[in-house]
Amino acid sequence: MYAFDYQKAKSVADAAAALAKNPDAKALAGGQSLIAAMKLRLAAPQALVDLGSIAELRGIKADGKHLVIGAMTRHSEVVFSGDVKKAIPALAHLAGEIGDRMVRNMGTLGGSIAHNDPAADYPAAVLGLGATVETNKRKVAADDFFKGIYETALEPGELVTSVSFPIPKRAGYVKFKQPASRFALVGVFVAETGSGVRVAVTGASPCVFRVPEMEKALASKFAPESVANIKLPAKGLNSDIHASPEYRAHLVTVMAKRAVQAALG
Amino acid sequence: MPVKVSMTVNGKPVAAEVEERTLLVSFIREHLRLTGTHVGCDTAQCGACTIHMNGNAVKACNMLAMQAEGADILTIEGVAAADGTLHPMQEAFREHHALQCGFCTPGMVMSAIDLVKRHPKPTEAVVRAELDGNFCRCTGYHNIVKAILDAAPKVAAMR
Ligand SMILES: Cc1cc2nc3c(=O)[nH]c(=O)nc-3n(C[C@H](O)[C@H](O)[C@H](O)COP(=O)(O)OP(=O)(O)OC[C@H]3O[C@@H](n4cnc5c(N)ncnc54)[C@H](O)[C@@H]3O)c2cc1C
Ligand code: FES
Ligand code: FES
Numbered sequence: 001m002y003a004f005d006y007q008k009a010k011s012v013a014d015a016a017a018a019l020a021k022n023p024d025a026k027a028l029a030g031g032q033s034l035i036a037a038m039k040l041r042l043a044a045p046q047a048l049v050d051l052g053s054i055a056e057l058r059g060i061k062a063d064g065k066h067l068v069i070g071a072m073t074r075h076s077e078v079v080f081s082g083d084v085k086k087a088i089p090a091l092a093h094l095a096g097e098i099g100d101r102m103v104r105n106m107g108t109l110g111g112s113i114a115h116n117d118p119a120a121d122y123p124a125a126v127l128g129l130g131a132t133v134e135t136n137k138r139k140v141a142a143d144d145f146f147k148g149i150y151e152t153a154l155e156p157g158e159l160v161t162s163v164s165f166p167i168p169k170r171a172g173y174v175k176f177k178q179p180a181s182r183f184a185l186v187g188v189f190v191a192e193t194g195s196g197v198r199v200a201v202t203g204a205s206p207c208v209f210r211v212p213e214m215e216k217a218l219a220s221k222f223a224p225e226s227v228a229n230i231k232l233p234a235k236g237l238n239s240d241i242h243a244s245p246e247y248r249a250h251l252v253t254v255m256a257k258r259a260v261q262a263a264l265g
Numbered sequence: 266m267p268v269k270v271s272m273t274v275n276g277k278p279v280a281a282e283v284e285e286r287t288l289l290v291s292f293i294r295e296h297l298r299l300t301g302t303h304v305g306c307d308t309a310q311c312g313a314c315t316i317h318m319n320g321n322a323v324k325a326c327n328m329l330a331m332q333a334e335g336a337d338i339l340t341i342e343g344v345a346a347a348d349g350t351l352h353p354m355q356e357a358f359r360e361h362h363a364l365q366c367g368f369c370t371p372g373m374v375m376s377a378i379d380l381v382k383r384h385p386k387p388t389e390a391v392v393r394a395e396l397d398g399n400f401c402r403c404t405g406y407h408n409i410v411k412a413i414l415d416a417a418p419k420v421a422a423m424r
Contacts, residue, residue, distance in 0.1 A: 006268060006285035006331050031328050035288075036309055048285075052332055076321070080383070100398025101379065102312060105321040106328060180310075182397060 001039055005047035009054055012161060016136050018049045019157035025049055027159060029072060029111030032103050057110070057161060062087050065167060071110025071160040079104065088129070090171035090189070090263065094121050097175060099182050110160040113145070116152050116207065118238065119183035123208040124173065128189030128200035131165040149206040168193040170222075172262030174255050175203070178242050185243055186251035190214075190259040192222055199227075199256060204237050204248045214256055222264070224257040272336050274299070275343025289333050290314045290325035293340060301341040301371045305400070312399035315372035315379075316340050322379035324398070341371035344378070353423065354378050357416035358409070365403035373399050373409060381417040389414060 005025075009015035019025050026045035028034060029052075037043040051057060057072035062083040069078065078084050078095035085092045098104055098112075098121050112122040113133065126133065126142045133140045136159045145153050154160070168191040175187030184203035191198050197218040199211045217226040232252050237245035270287075271280035274297060281296050293299050293316065302325060305313030309327035316325045317339040344352045351359065354374050364370045373396075380395045381387060387395070392413050393406070401409060 001286040001288070003284065003286055005266070006329070008331070008334065028329075028332075031332060032309065035327050035329065039307070048329075050332065100312070101383070101395055102315055102322050102324045102376065102398045103309065103327075105318075105323050105379075 002041070002044065004038075004045060006050065007047065008050045008052070011054060012056060012136050012159060015049050015051055015054065016157065016159060018047075019159070022047055023156060027051055027114075029108040029114075030074065030106035032099070032107040033111065033115045033117065051110075051159075060084060062167075067091070067165045067167060068162050069109050069165070070162045072108050075099075075104035075107045075109070075112075076101070078109065087167045088165060088171060090173045090191070091125050091129075091165065093262075094125050094173040094189070097121060097173075097177070097182075109163060113163065114152060114154060114160050116146055116150055117183070118149055118206050118208075119178070119181075119185070119187075119203040121173070121175065121184060121187055121202065124184075124187050124189035124200045124202040125165070126163060127208050127210060128173070128191050128198050129165045129168060129171065130191075130193055130195065130198055131163050133160055134162045134164060135160055143210075146208050151207070166193055166195075170263040170265070172259040172264075174258040174262055176251050176255055178203075186248055186255050188252060188255040188259045190218070190256065190263050192218070192263065197222065199259075201252055201256075204232075204252055206238065211252070211256070218260065222260065224260045224264075227253065227256045227260060229253075230256075268331060270330050270334055272333050272338055274338045275340060283330055285329070285331065287330045288326055289316075289328050289330045289338075292330035292333075293325060293338075299340050299342050303368055303371055305368065305372075310400070311369070311372070312376055313369055313372040315375040315399065317375060317379065320382075322376050339375075341375060344374065352378070353419035354381075354413070354416045357412040357419070361408045361412040361415060363404065363408040363412035369399060369401040369403075373401065377409075377413045377416070378420065380413065381420045385417065385421045387414065387417055 024046035028048040028050045171191035173189045175184040178185045187202045189200045199214040234245035234249040267282040303313035305311035314326040
């Protein structure tokens, strides 16, 4: 690993000030994506601002309508949270499917959505539930947050502080794991929310996206057969050694069916 | 610029000046000379470097020593009793011949202790799924799974 500077931030304000002062600095959350990227020089920040000791960024709160999860909350805290299991069991399930137990003990919600890996799980839940991402500067709707491959609406130095998930009537998430990395080859999050049905797909394309045709079909009948014959065009979907665009398109339909089934319990 | 790092490792306070870029696993192996924690892949895949931080299993190759500042760290060297009696998980690995070359074993044992803490009565399916992050190139996993299933009630009885 190359040499860099390191600083432990005491508060969100402290971290924001450090990041504002040095444009070549980056926030460090769990480090599960960033440390690996730095070893490979895919990322090469000159300094790291560690968010690990900022208590205000951690924790899970439920108020009957929303579940608010702090950016530094570890995946495993979401898996085992009674509040999450009660309010949005699909979200606890999703967190439990991320990587492996050791990764889940370090990786955080804020890190995952800020990183916006095309095959990451959390972006599907944030978009699928129509959540609101809160930063140290503003609130951003999920529909405006995920911009492209590893790209979000975050400005340089802007920090995710928490995510507010509206509690849906029901929701389900099913992913087809890429067996070596455990990332989603394709993952589909389906939710019936107060403001309609939402379907979000991760892993299939450079960035998480919604499928309006499936949403419409499920709004008239929330059942697996409603999506069984809806096929996405393969054009534009990801292609790599693990799967062709055609196979990913096929998986979207199959995972969507299973996610609806999971939501129905 | 070197930074000061301090933490508790296997019950003993330790402090050192390290470079910021020092990984936790390098700190444990090269500064503390506790070489039971292995490095198999250095890319967070294999789990050979698994240790416990504040009671949770983590991969020491994928984090900085500074991220463990002030933490309570347990490595494989700190798992047996002070008189040398093996931890029930270690004993079960011995009993069931759950290792061949032994390279993955420290990480397997540390992961397995965390596993049965979270799932006190695991089924075979749970054990297999929860070993996702630990690779073994020798055993084919069968005896590892047997050892963990056998040790689970004994580890639960320790608390
Ligand atoms: C072996 C392995 C398997 C994995 N499998 C999966 C999987 O199946 N599914 C999945 O979704 N993920 C997977 N991951 C990724 C994992 O979930 C990461 O934890 C996550 O993507 C990043 O979170 P982090 O807290 O580790 O962030 P870090 O790695 O610390 O940071 C990632 C990026 O986000 C930025 N950042 C962090 N926090 C904030 C914040 N609050 N505000 C603004 N920017 C911030 C950082 O500057 C950095 O650019 C895996 C990782 C590993 C090592
Ligand atoms: S050496 Fe850390 S996971 Fe392989
Ligand atoms: S015993 Fe050799 S790698 Fe597991």
